[in-house]
Amino acid sequence: MQPESRPEAFLLVSLSGRGLAQAAARAGRIAVGMDGFADRDTCDLARLWQRLPLDENGDLAPLGLVEAAARLSPLEHCLGLVYGSGFEAQPELLKRLACGRQLLGNPAEVLAExxxxxxFASLARRLELPFPEVQSVPPADPAGWLAKRAGGCGGHHVREAAGIAARPGVYFQRRVDGTPCSLLFLADGREIRAIGFNxxxxxPAQAPxxxxxAGAVALDNAPGGVGPAVQAAARALTAALGLRGLNGIDFVVNGSDWSLLELNPRPTATLELWDVNPMPALFxxxxxxxxxxxxxxxxxxxASRAVAVAYAGETLRVPAGFPWPDWSADLPRMDTLLEPGDPVCTVHATAADANAAEQQALSFRQRILERLSRHGEVETGRARLHTQRVSPLLSTTGQN
Incomplete structure (x- = not known):
């Protein structure tokens, strides 16, 4: 499709963009986008979709991204830029991408902060929010500490602190035990509207x-009665940072106590748990x-909803004609090589309550892995080099 013939559309950019594409499609909005996978169903949801290369950390590779966006979504055809994960470690890339476009989300400065x-730990202390101790050097006794990569997302970068040396981009956080939860909320720069707790x-053992x-389940409220305190924290962070649009905060609950872990100043993976009837279109x-x-x-x-991410436990090649069930998403293309620890797909479940939805999602996750193992080609002594998902650079199928 030539640039001059392209309709006006929203530009979606994320490490994994299916959730944003699905939200735009539910809202009836025309969208084009880019992410690191260009899975089958993602491409079907958007007018145009492009796969982006990833760097050695699994982040969006900055080289050529802005130029690719200019070809995919020329400034004069862009209704606005909506971004997801992948920019936390490189907010300057977001600033370059947003130049000349209406940024529908938090600015790069908020992402950097x-x-x-x-x-951020200093901000949490100033706002009197419970937050674990953090430092840039390894603790004298690493027991009970985690090592994390600043700007990392998806949790793949988190490790026990023992044996991790100080280096640029790595920090150490005291581990907080309890039930990991999150809150998805809308913000207008001053006030918030809670969407839901998760x-x-x-x-699982197959995860990297x-x-x-690994997924989440939607809750009626936060455990331990901490919901009002968490919403107050979201409100305080919004006032301090001027948050706008969809945001998420991760926190841990232990009994009636809770601790903030991090702020995600962008639409999060739990968006799809709540973007269903009778909820208005979250996009x-x-x-x-x-x-x-x-x-x-x-x-x-x-009803209650849950999603679970299936990870490969062995080297698999997705066979031609594999029958992906309706409750699966983020679907890799035929002949994609999956190494142990690679994400295979996401499964969705709906049930009367949260526990039943979670159990159904875990059952679906196991079922899809068994089906793939049974139908797929298990690599034995070859193809040990990790390859990214094979997909066309540009898809023109999908939304009318």
Whole structure:
């Protein structure tokens, strides 16, 4: 499609963009986008979609990204830029990408401030929010400490602190035990509107790390009665940073106590848990909140929903004609080579309550891995070099 023939569209950019593409499609908005996978269903949801290369840390590679966006979404055809994960470690890249476009989200400066572990810890203390101790040098006794990469996302970068040396971009945080949770909320720069609380699922044995994102289940409220305090924290962070649009905060609950872990000043992976009827389209609410208009009130979904990420436990090649079930998403293309620890897909479940939805999602996750193992080609002595998902650089299928 020639640039002059392209319709006006929103530009979506994220490390994994299917959630944003799905939200735009539910809202009936025309979108084009770029992410690191260009999975089958993502391409089907957007007018155009491009796969971006990833760097050695699994982040979006900056080389050529701005130029690719200019070809995909020329400034005169761009209705606005909506971004997801992948820019936390490189906010300057976001600033370059947003130049000449309406940024529908928090500016690069807010992203940089929230991704600076020492600075964010100082902000949390100033706002009197419970927050674990952080430092830039290894603790004298590493027991009970974690090593993290500043600006990392998805949890793949988190490790036990023992044996980790000080180096640029790495910081150390005291581990907080308890139930990991999150809050998804809208902000207009001053006030917030809570969308919903979530409980994060523990990483399965196949995941690339103990703290890798493995999915979540939507909750009626935060455990331990800490919901009001967490919402107050979101409100304080919004006032301090001028947050806009969809945001998320991660926290841990232990009994009736809680501790803030991090702020994600962008739409998070739990967006898809709540972007269902009777909830209004969250993509539109994100845009309106960025423009300073919050909804007065929001309904709650009638059923509970959960998502779980399936990770490969062995080297697999996705076979031609593999029958992906309706409850799966983030679908790799035929002949994609998956190494142990690679994400395979996401599964969705709906049930009467949160526990039932979680159990159904975990069952679906196991079922999809068994199906792939049974139908797929298991690599034995070859193809040990990790390859990224094979997909066309540009898809023109999808939204009408």
């Amino acid at each position: 929230s991704a600076n572990p020492i600075g 409980r994060l699922l523990p990483a 790390g103990r703290w890798a994102y 539109d609410l994100h845009v309106q909140s960025c423009l300073g208009r919050l909804p007065v009130a929001l309904p709650k979904p009638e």
